[in-house]
Amino acid sequence: MSGLREKILNTASNLFQTQGINSTGVDTIVAVAGTTKMTLYKYFNSKEILILEVLKQGHQDFQTWLNDKLSANTKKPGEKLQKLFDYIEEWVTSPDFNGIGFIKASAEFPKENSLVHQLSAEQSDQFREYIRQLATEANIQDADGLSLQLSLLFKGAVQSEQLKRGSDAIKYAKKAAKILIDGALTH
Amino acid sequence: MDIFNSPWLINMLAKSSKTPQGRLLSLFDILDDWLKAPHIEKVSTLNAKENSLLIAFCTEQAKLLGAENPDILAEHIVLIAHNAAQQLIEQPGSNSLMHAKKVADALILVQTQKNGFISNLTESKPAIYSIAASLLLLVGTASLWLPSFMYSQTAHARMAQQHDPVETTIAAAYGQDKALTAIDASRMYAKYEQMRQGTCHFPEVLQIPDKHKSIYLENVVGGKLPANSADLAIANFYLEKVHCNFTPMLMTASK
Numbered sequence: 001m002s003g004l005r006e007k008i009l010n011t012a013s014n015l016f017q018t019q020g021i022n023s024t025g026v027d028t029i030v031a032v033a034g035t036t037k038m039t040l041y042k043y044f045n046s047k048e049i050l051i052l053e054v055l056k057q058g059h060q061d062f063q064t065w066l067n068d069k070l071s072a073n074t075k076k077p078g079e080k081l082q083k084l085f086d087y088i089e090e091w092v093t094s095p096d097f098n099g100i101g102f103i104k105a106s107a108e109f110p111k112e113n114s115l116v117h118q119l120s121a122e123q124s125d126q127f128r129e130y131i132r133q134l135a136t137e138a139n140i141q142d143a144d145g146l147s148l149q150l151s152l153l154f155k156g157a158v159q160s161e162q163l164k165r166g167s168d169a170i171k172y173a174k175k176a177a178k179i180l181i182d183g184a185l186t187h
Numbered sequence: 188m189d190i191f192n193s194p195w196l197i198n199m200l201a202k203s204s205k206t207p208q209g210r211l212l213s214l215f216d217i218l219d220d221w222l223k224a225p226h227i228e229k230v231s232t233l234n235a236k237e238n239s240l241l242i243a244f245c246t247e248q249a250k251l252l253g254a255e256n257p258d259i260l261a262e263h264i265v266l267i268a269h270n271a272a273q274q275l276i277e278q279p280g281s282n283s284l285m286h287a288k289k290v291a292d293a294l295i296l297v298q299t300q301k302n303g304f305i306s307n308l309t310e311s312k313p314a315i316y317s318i319a320a321s322l323l324l325l326v327g328t329a330s331l332w333l334p335s336f337m338y339s340q341t342a343h344a345r346m347a348q349q350h351d352p353v354e355t356t357i358a359a360a361y362g363q364d365k366a367l368t369a370i371d372a373s374r375m376y377a378k379y380e381q382m383r384q385g386t387c388h389f390p391e392v393l394q395i396p397d398k399h400k401s402i403y404l405e406n407v408v409g410g411k412l413p414a415n416s417a418d419l420a421i422a423n424f425y426l427e428k429v430h431c432n433f434t435p436m437l438m439t440a441s442k
Contacts (some may be wrong), residue, residue, distance in 0.1 A: 077287035112277070121277070124409075148286045153294075156266040160259065169259050 005043040008033050013054045017098035020106045021051055021116075036095050051116050052128045058101035063130065065091075070134075074143070077137030081181055084134065085174040088154060092170045099162040102127075103155060127151060135184070146184045150177055189223055191238045191269060192222060200244060207251035208295055211264060214245070215288035218272050224285075264291045323428040395425070 010177035011033040015024040026047055030040050069087045070080045073091040100130060102123035109116040132147035140146055153173050190196055196217065203213035242265050249257035301350035399421055406413045406422035407429065413419040 021260050046365065055385050100350055111321065141412050148283060149290050152271055152283070152287050153290045155270050156290075159266045159270075160263050163262070167262075168256060169263050172256070172259065172294060173261070173298050176290065177296040179293040179296060 002043070004035060008035060008040055008043060008050070009053060009057060012050055013058060013101075013119070016051070016054055017104070021105060041096055044143050048115060055101050055119055055123065057107055059126070060099070063125055063126075066130075074145060076101075077134060077139075078185065081131075081134045081138050081140075082178065084131070084150075085154075085170075085177040089170045092158060093166075097161070100158050103158055104162070107159075123149070124155070126157070138185070140184045144185060146180060149180050153180070190218070190272075191265075197240055197244050208250040209246060211248045211295065212291060213290055214241075214264065214268050215271070215284045215291065218268060219275070219284040222272060222275050238269070241265055245420075248394060249298070250273060250297065252299055259295060260298050267291060269288070285351070377405065394427055 008029065011030050012024070015029060015032065019028075019062060026040060029050075030037050033040075040050070044053060066084075070083060074080045074083050102120040105116050106120040106124065108122070109155035111117055124167050128147050128151040131150050132143050135143035135146045145163060153176055157169040188195070196214075199217050200210050200213055204210045229400065245261035247265055249260040252313040254260045264371050267287050267290055268284070274283040276283055308350050402413065402418050402421045402425075406418060407425050413422050
């Protein structure tokens with residue numbers, strides 16, 4: 001990847017997370033990145049394409065981080081499922097946490113015909129599918145149901161943390177997740 | 188209609204149940220019914236802004252429940268309901284609101300576990316009748332066995348021996364006197380639920396030491412969660428001693 005392209009992508013990512021996507025104009029991005037509009041449009045044809053690229057990069061980073069954490073520290077599938085919310089809590093409560101791209105983008109682009117909304121919905125589904133795979137590996141009978149429950153719990157807690165940092169929503173979500181996982185394991 | 192900001196929803200919730208937990212959980216049933224009703228105009232997106240009326244109502248219910256952090260519980264439940272409703276619109280077969288209801292139930296459990304949260308049990312009339320019936324059955328069975336126990340030294344000796352392990356377990360737990368974890372609570376609820384499915388007997392009930400009787404009545408027969416790990420150890424000991432018959436009534440009668 002070109003160094004300049006990467007710099008624009010990282011700058012846009014930081015600004016979208018801290019100031020919101022719609023509130024961040026292209027002028028601000030190029031000013032902070034120290035480049036020009038012409039260069040930005042050379043790499044990204046429009047602001048919408050830039051947003052889509054930021055979302056793809058952010059989601060890939062999140063999935064890789066989570067997967068590496070789970071693979072490095074737990075071997076048994078059942079433990080991975082239990083540890084999932086431990087790592088999510090660790091991440092959400094870190095000082096650098098500014099929200100999750102696909103959740104924020106979904107709220108800022110609520111219309112179904114928006115490409116940004118469609119991508120964020122797709123990434124939300126991918127995260128749920130990731131949980132479903134962990135549940136299936138842990139021999140949970142209703143892996144579909146549990147993955148839907150845990151993804152709803154996760155999304156709600158992150159939104160709550162985004163609204164008010166340090167709200168403890170993720171702490172309660174982690175405990176609730178254990179109840180739901182234990183219940184699913186005993187069926 | 189902007190359902191999440193409508194006074195109609197609050198009115199429906201207010202009359203949906205006699206308990207705060209029931210009113211909170213009804214949110215998911217009402218939304219599910221509303222979104223599946225054929226005469227409702229199809230909406231593609233729900234208004235995510237404000238929801239202040241609904242959050243205020245849910246916060247009030249959470250306070251009545253004795254939730255540890257009522258504001259967060261209410262906000263989290265409304266967010267989950269909103270996301271699940273949105274998902275049901277986009278994927279009509281997902282049953283997302285019923286799954287969301289289970290999530291909300293778990294969150295309520297987590298936030299109320301330090302307060303002895305018995306609302307799960309008190310909400311259901313069949314559960315109350317079942318517990319009352321179990322109590323009567325236990326007392327009745329015990330009274331039939333009373334004469335033989337009064338004159339049976341061997342029974343006393345046996346019970347004394349049986350108390351040893353529980354005293355050991357309790358001694359280990361007393362020092363810690365910890366609050367129940369969410370897992371403890373969920374396991375106890377599973378045991379209570381299992382007991383309700385059968386006809387249970389514990390003829391040795393009158394041999395229980397006085398200091399354990401209130402725990403036995405409240406935490407075994409009454410289905411109320413123990414207040415701490417020491418009481419949990421005692422309750423679990425007696426739960427294991429209770430014998431339950433799970434043969435359906437009609438099958439028993441036909442034999």
